[in-house]
Amino acid sequence: MPATSPAPRRARSGNRRDEAARLAVLHAADDLLVEHGFGALTIEAIARRAGVAKQTIYRWWPSKVEILLDTLIEDSEKRLPVPAEKATAEIIRGYLRDFERFLNGDPAGRVLLAIIAEAQHDPGTAKNFHERYLGPRRERERAMLVRATDVGEISPKLDPDATIDALVGPIVYCALTGSSIPGSVLDTLFEDLLRPR
Structure with missing residues (x-):
């Protein structure tokens, strides 16, 4: 055998x-x-x-926060991508409206709000959130504004970082407090801060 x-x-x-x-x-x-x-x-x-x-x-x-960050990164890329090519005033307006809907109606928006809240009292979460999600996304948002400015679509009153803060801040605040931001407020912020042509 x-x-x-x-x-x-x-x-x-x-x-x-x-x-x-x-x-x-x-x-x-x-x-x-x-x-x-x-x-x-x-x-x-x-x-x-x-x-x-x-x-x-x-x-x-290593932690549930890291799992949620991976979830947030993947879901944001699919459901709330930052426009990467053409940057017109209307594309930026649409992105802001999509962001508001993402925070108030998408499960991934709930993940983003939970991580923002956790980052307020956990320095490790804040650091990872900035390095892995917020920093890279903000770079893409900044590039979108710069492209639109360069081609004359918008004429922002503030520098790109301050503009992002002023546009996105009220949306996040309303979502954190459980309310949606009225479309009229979004439109006013958009018109006043970006002065589209």
Whole structure:
């Protein structure tokens, strides 16, 4: 009887993530945040909802905030992209309206608001939020305003960073306090700050 050689060992994937499990974790975190709020969100609950081991989550993410950041980054790219090509006054106006709807009607908007709130009293969350999400997005928003200014679509009263703060700040404030910003207020901010041609 010939000796049978053992089946070759499957190479270990180490820290490489299984894409289906990764997406299940991101969706579970997103859903649980909307259902129960940030305070009640736990790694145990995420693991249970996603159908993965708790150890798997800890191998990939050090905290629930990092999971939420990954969720926010992916969902924002899909549902609230910063216009990257042509920058007209109307494209910028549309982006601001989309941002307001994102914060008030999209589960990913709830994730953004939860991270903003958590960042107010956790320096680590604030640092990661700025490095991974806010900084890169702000660069793209700034570039959008500069492109529109360069081609004469808008004539902002303030520098690009102050303009972004003045446009986005009221939208975020209203969302954090549980209200939507009236379209007339958005239009007034847009007209006064950007002075579209």
